[in-house]
Amino acid sequence: xxxxxxxxxxxxxxxxxxxxxxxxxxxxxxxxxxxxxxxxxxxxxxxxxxxxxxxxxxxxxxxxxxxxxxxxxxxxxxxxxxxxxxxxxxxxxxxxxxxxxxxxxxxxxxxxxxxxxxxxxxxxxxxxxxxxxxxxxxxxxxxxxxxxxxxxxxxxxxxxxxxxxxxxxxxxxxxxxxxxxxxxxxxxxxxxxxxxxxxxxxxxxxxxxxxxxxxxxxxxxxxxxxxxxxxxxxxxxxxxxxxxxxxxxxxxxxxxxxxxxxxxxxxxx
Amino acid sequence: xxxxxxxxxxxxxxxxxxxxxxxxxxxxxxxxxxxxxxxxxxxxxxxxxxxxxxxxxxxxxxxxxxxxxxxxxxxxxxxxxxxxxxxxxxxxxxx
Numbered sequence: 001x002x003x004x005x006x007x008x009x010x011x012x013x014x015x016x017x018x019x020x021x022x023x024x025x026x027x028x029x030x031x032x033x034x035x036x037x038x039x040x041x042x043x044x045x046x047x048x049x050x051x052x053x054x055x056x057x058x059x060x061x062x063x064x065x066x067x068x069x070x071x072x073x074x075x076x077x078x079x080x081x082x083x084x085x086x087x088x089x090x091x092x093x094x095x096x097x098x099x100x101x102x103x104x105x106x107x108x109x110x111x112x113x114x115x116x117x118x119x120x121x122x123x124x125x126x127x128x129x130x131x132x133x134x135x136x137x138x139x140x141x142x143x144x145x146x147x148x149x150x151x152x153x154x155x156x157x158x159x160x161x162x163x164x165x166x167x168x169x170x171x172x173x174x175x176x177x178x179x180x181x182x183x184x185x186x187x188x189x190x191x192x193x194x195x196x197x198x199x200x201x202x203x204x205x206x207x208x209x210x211x212x213x214x215x216x217x218x219x220x221x222x223x224x225x226x227x228x229x230x231x232x233x234x235x236x237x238x239x240x241x242x243x244x245x246x247x248x249x250x251x252x253x254x255x256x257x258x259x260x261x262x263x264x265x266x267x268x269x
Numbered sequence: 270x271x272x273x274x275x276x277x278x279x280x281x282x283x284x285x286x287x288x289x290x291x292x293x294x295x296x297x298x299x300x301x302x303x304x305x306x307x308x309x310x311x312x313x314x315x316x317x318x319x320x321x322x323x324x325x326x327x328x329x330x331x332x333x334x335x336x337x338x339x340x341x342x343x344x345x346x347x348x349x350x351x352x353x354x355x356x357x358x359x360x361x362x363x364x
Contacts, residue, residue: 057307057310060310160303164303
């Protein structure tokens with residue numbers, strides 16, 4: 001009995017799953033990975049936030065994102081029609097198989113950095129999900145309708161903090177401005193479209209995020225101006241997350257997120 | 270997690286079926302909009318409410334517990350103020 005279990009552990013602890021990334025599976029995994037990784041980042045604040053009230057707020061947003069990730073993974077599994085499920089997608093894919101934006105995997109840093117990251121992401125996510133409610137894919141449209149309400153609140157919460165940090169003390173202003181400059185180069189990837197996704201856009205399954213860029217820029221600019229902060233001028237943008245080329249931070253995040261399932265495959269409690 | 274220099278707020282929630290907002294607790298926040306958001310995040314996680322009020326704790330004037338004899342005991346001997354001594358005619362039905 002023990003021997004069998006050990007064999008199973010040894011075999012499974014090293015094996016990552018393989019995924020047939022048809023356009024719709026890939027598309028869904030990209031959005032699911034965004035939500036899972038950002039949700040995990042927010043969960044890292046649990047017990048460490050600057051104040052109890054914000055500890056709860058960050059955990060709530062993290063749980064919203066985790067819920068979105070689960071629905072998207074479940075749908076990706078259904079579309080793929082193989083043996084994968086939400087757990088194998090989350091726990092048994094290697095770093096190069098993850099398809100999330102580089103922005104969401106960036107470390108929490110200080111509270112200002114976490115809020116800037118959330119603000120950049122949520123402002124697009126809200127516009128994006130609202131537009132996706134008209135997707136010709138009814139499952140994605142339903143996920144979009146639920147996610148839009150959650151991201152609308154994330155926009156409000158992070159926007160309020162942007163204003164208070166930017167227009168707060170000299171130190172909070174400096175930290176918020178530094179975070180904006182450090183994270184700015186990761187925002188371009190949110191509007192990227194590749195050949196695979198283009199085919200879905202043409203069929204009305206997905207929407208073209210580039211069409212949301214003007215509104216996104218307008219929304220964040222208004223908040224950033226009110227916050228007495230400034231957007232960087234540089235247009236050079238990082239890319240790679242969507243095709244699995246990640247920053248060094250994602251591997252560390254996954255080693256923590258996956259350690260239990262990699263060490264004890266199938267463990268439940 | 271200390272919260273220095275941050276005002277205290279009292280939170281009132283009106284539940285799904287409730288008619289009135291009820292006091293549910295308090296929290297710290299820098300200002301009213303963030304107090305409202307914190308109230309949402311702390312006190313309505315399980316679908317407890319459909320409306321939230323936050324009030325600066327400093328705005329509340331409270332009775333002094335030391336004065337409870339003067340304040341509340343005189344009412345205790347006046348049971349005739351309860352509407353249980355009237356005969357309700359049958360024609361009134363359910364009241």
